Amino acid sequence: MIDSITLTIDGKPVIAAPGTTILKAAASAGIEIPTICYHDYCTANALCRLCVVEVEGSRVLVPSCVAKVSEGMKVSTSTQRVIRSRRTILEMLASTVDLSEAPEIQAYMHEYGAQSERFPEAEQRLSPVLDDNPMYIRDYSKCVLCWRCVQVCAEDAQYTHAINFSGRGFETQISTFFEKPLPETTCVFCGQCVAVCPTNALKPKRQWLLEQGYSPDEIMSLTRTERRRRMRRETAAEQPASGGKS
């Protein structure tokens, strides 16, 4: 069993353990490769393709978040081909969704000289804000379809399976069963999807209300009914015969 692999990344010799991804090997050598869908605690799906690199001998570009290092591999992380792909992906993304609350992606746009108005007359993926529960809102106009929320809701963390997809292609969207409101699904409001969302498409409800200009007091009163209702429900469930307290 080989215990270390030597490869070159951007001309630099790098030593990595077998099974290491190109992304991690590059990071260990101080070379940063941009990513959007990748998350350390989620299964890497190689779908945003921002992390593509050129590997000598490969016909197409290689997603560094899943491709493993191999002996003698020659990797280039910022060739013209790589940069064209990254820049175009970012430009297409900016023409499709609202990136105003995705500072990391904005920083990449700046770094790669991506123009947010590169694609005129482009159809955007617009969707009304879904405010169907007291815990968080879903603003899918900001959703970049990184799949992290779907993954943590399923096998990557919670095994709740409350959300999946609707549509396909450009029309793909994150969705519950027949687009039901979250309280009618298996959602347990664990908040993990909100925590891994990279663009603020998922946001705690109170944060959202604050941003809408409501004062903390107003927010308390706005969500009071919901809290009361919840309390009543819980009490009723505990004491079904007595009819509950007021």
Place this chain on the structure above:
Amino acid sequence: MEEIDLAPLQPVLADLGPQGRTALLPALHAAQELYGYIPEPVAAAVGQALRVPLAEVYGVIDFYALFYREPVAKTVIHVCGDPACGMAGADGVMKVMSQQIERHTVAGQTHASIRVERVACLGLCEHAPALLVQGAPVPKADTQSWEDLVSGKAQRPYSIVGGDLNLLTENCGKNRVTNIDIYRKGGGYRMLEKALAQTPAEIIAAVKSAGLVGRGGAAFPTGVKWEAVAATQSQIKYVVCNADEAEPGTFKDRVVIEDDPHRLIEGLAICAYAVGAHKGYIYIRGEYTLQHLILKAALNEARQAGMIGQNILNSGFEFDIELRRGAGAYICGEETALFESIEGKRGFPRVKPPFPTTHGLFGKPTVINNVETLINVPLILRLGAAGYRQLGTEKSPGPKLFCVSGDVVNPGLYEVPFGVSFRHLLEDLAGGMRPGHKFKAALFGGAAGAFAVEKDLDVRLSFEDLRAAGLTLGSGVITVFNETRDMKDILLRLGHFFADESCGKCYPCQMGTQRQYEILQRIAEDRALPGDVDRLMDVGWTMTDASLCGLGQTAASAVMSAIRHWPELFEAHQTTPQGGLA
């Protein structure tokens, strides 16, 4: 919501439930047959019976174009809108039908009893303009009366087959299905018998030395694939036939299944024996309903005759085949997306590596081959590897099926040895251009292909010659265009196809196919913007270089080929954008 009676569904769920998630598409097909669509309580019952989370049931229903989550009309008509049918007048057919429906719709009716949808290529290109009425194929729809169309009385089309050879197509084009008796009278299943008397290694060696490569478009050496799966230690292995033919312009697999289904079954059984698999799947595209029934009947005949099942031909070898239907998703022709679909999931392609030979269907070593690839196998055993190599060229041995459609006198399926010239196929076999017209171009390899022009007429049809000419063989599609054709309209149809069929998983293809389509729309409407060619090239190269699977990697191929041949089509007409971003 109206009450839904779940009682009729119970026998289906009792039958399929124990299989779990893999039975999701079969269960949804069955449910839709019962209810006409998939109502929410039905979807929930299916999910519970198969133990699939409800959100994922919904995800699957909404991925496949042939599943409806809302009531649809009693009769659904699918009109093909891709190049061959488009040129033959599909848009006119669409228009006439929409008018007829309006005329026949009773005022106040909540939903019409007939619904017309424009869909991607139906694989009936030699019968253009073609459509499906409740799944039943109708040829030359422009010549049919409205009454015949909606009553389903229109005559089903029979395949049109010709060529220099009839080795693969000996039973095709005869206006009949070759049943097992006819097939065996002509020597059918003798090669399976011969194979079972040899060692698996001998068969693999024959397939390798015959030089057979995949006919689905990727041209991977078949024997190498088989050898890799045969070499794995896994107790469970699978063989899968990819019959999800959907590349615009392709109809060869449809003809083979429709006319000679046993040849495919024999090929798949030999493959299973060679690699040591006991279970096989044939995944046929959802639109091929007639062919699904033909294949289902043929599998029953083969089982009864002992050609599949236990102790095949007294050899002790056991192998059976399960037939699966797709549900309207071109992407499921991508091998790993096809596995996902059989497993009851959305047809998202997987990241490769690992490859199917080690991690295929249900994570097991799997051989997946195209229909045409598999029917070459009995032929190799019959002729011997050396005999087989007598056909074709040194680097592209054997016979090849070409699907010729568009502006030729005789569109149809042609079997030729590799290496004949394009001119021979076009002029001698397909009858040349229709009278009064000249050749302008031909699309080789389908939507994912490239355009051949006049200078390419004498190119030899082989992998090596086409590659050298910057063309592609793909799945054997040749769609021919005369001098009157508006190539911008053809490109728009191809752009529409990819935007419609992208699965949405990886960013380059998910957004690139949409942006490409939007720019092609501007170009088709003569309102291209300055910079649109650069945009097309950036989007095209990004899809080609960075997409996750073959769909995205080839989604710009025809467009970029057109930019090379006819740059004048893409010239800007406006100086400033009309809308711009909000």
